[in-house]
Amino acid sequence: MLQSVARRFLPNSRTDKCLRLRTKGKEIQVWQSTEYKTATYAGLQTCGSVWACPVCAAKIAERRRAEVVAAMAAHKAAGGCMLLLTLTAPHQRTDLLVDLLAKQALALKKMFADNTCRKVFAEMGVLGQIRALEVTHGRLSEFNNGWHPHHHLLLFAGSGVDLARFDEAQRKDWAARLYLRWAACCEGAGLGTPSFAHGLKLDDGSKAARYVSKWGLEDEITKGHTKKAIHGETPFDFLRAYLGDRSDKQAGALFKEFAETFKGKQQLRWSPGLKKRYAIGESTDDELAAQMDDQAAMLGTITLEQWCDVLADDGRATVLMLAANGGWDAVARYLQAISGKGQRPRTS
Numbered sequence: 001m002l003q004s005v006a007r008r009f010l011p012n013s014r015t016d017k018c019l020r021l022r023t024k025g026k027e028i029q030v031w032q033s034t035e036y037k038t039a040t041y042a043g044l045q046t047c048g049s050v051w052a053c054p055v056c057a058a059k060i061a062e063r064r065r066a067e068v069v070a071a072m073a074a075h076k077a078a079g080g081c082m083l084l085l086t087l088t089a090p091h092q093r094t095d096l097l098v099d100l101l102a103k104q105a106l107a108l109k110k111m112f113a114d115n116t117c118r119k120v121f122a123e124m125g126v127l128g129q130i131r132a133l134e135v136t137h138g139r140l141s142e143f144n145n146g147w148h149p150h151h152h153l154l155l156f157a158g159s160g161v162d163l164a165r166f167d168e169a170q171r172k173d174w175a176a177r178l179y180l181r182w183a184a185c186c187e188g189a190g191l192g193t194p195s196f197a198h199g200l201k202l203d204d205g206s207k208a209a210r211y212v213s214k215w216g217l218e219d220e221i222t223k224g225h226t227k228k229a230i231h232g233e234t235p236f237d238f239l240r241a242y243l244g245d246r247s248d249k250q251a252g253a254l255f256k257e258f259a260e261t262f263k264g265k266q267q268l269r270w271s272p273g274l275k276k277r278y279a280i281g282e283s284t285d286d287e288l289a290a291q292m293d294d295q296a297a298m299l300g301t302i303t304l305e306q307w308c309d310v311l312a313d314d315g316r317a318t319v320l321m322l323a324a325n326g327g328w329d330a331v332a333r334y335l336q337a338i339s340g341k342g343q344r345p346r347t348s
């Protein structure tokens with residue numbers, strides 16, 4: 001349903017065609033996960049957009065999460081520890097997202113080249129990091145500061161240093177020294193001065209999980225952009241807002257600005273050599289989005305004529321819900337009921 005909203009704002013994009021057009025030479029199938037009982041399509045094109053497509057983003061995030069979990073486990077087994085560094089820069093309601101992103105990228109580049117920062121990272125025993133990009137928007141808050149892009153850096157620390165020194169006092173000292181440099185880098189990039197309270201956060205990885213239960217560091221960096229934001233709205237919150245209230249034109253406009261600006265940007269960036277060190281494979285977002293669940297069984301196939309009916313009825317989500325809950329009989333009854341609604345498509 002959210003994807004159907006997204007495509008309204010992104011006509012002629014790959015997300016517009018995602019899970020609508022058939023993959024050349026393939027038949028359209030519905031599969032069910034034996035483990036989770038959820039249903040998915042096979043034989044349809046996928047867009048692989050980690051930013052704009054709620055369906056592909058969910059798949060990619062889940063598979064990236066497994067990579068992060070594996071790397072963290074290997075790092076801890078090798079005697080290391082995790083630290084989470086969050087960097088935020090000042091922003092105003094009138095800022096364009098594209099400008100903020102460019103300036104933040106420059107500030108980050110300065111930060112990583114900075115001698116003091118390198119020294120602090122060396123004291124922490126950082127041998128690599130995974131950088132996650134995220135954005136929220138403050139239009140619903142009392143003080144609307146507009147777009148709020150920020151970075152989470154998962155630091156693979158504790159290598160070749162004494163872990164007994166990693167206490168709170170030491171972490172506060174590192175955070176203060178890094179903050180001073182981050183503030184200078186932001187100023188140098190034309191962003192203004194971040195506040196001491198919000199500009200930089202350095203958390204102990206073992207305690208940084210935002211929620212007590214299942215949400216861990218790996219979720220924070222792989223799924224942050226898809227969740228419901230605690231402060232402000234994530235881009236997918238705009239889609240939820242529009243789904244709930246079709247007169248919310250602003251949600252659509254902001255989603256469009258976001259999708260166009262973030263297109264092609266990496267959501268997760270591993271520092272050079274880190275994947276190799278922990279034997280994590282290289283796979284693209286496209287590959288992950290197209291990957292099938294290993295533990296799944298095929299329920300049935302849909303003809304091209306029937307698929308046209310489904311598209312005409314905006315029933316792609318309905319088919320999956322029926323398949324998951326009522327099996328193929330329920331899907332067949334639905335297909336019968338909407339028979340003749342669509343016309344033959346322009347697809348391959």
Ligand SMILES: [Zn+2]
Pocket residue numbers: 015018019046047048049053054055056057
């Ligand atoms: Zn997609």
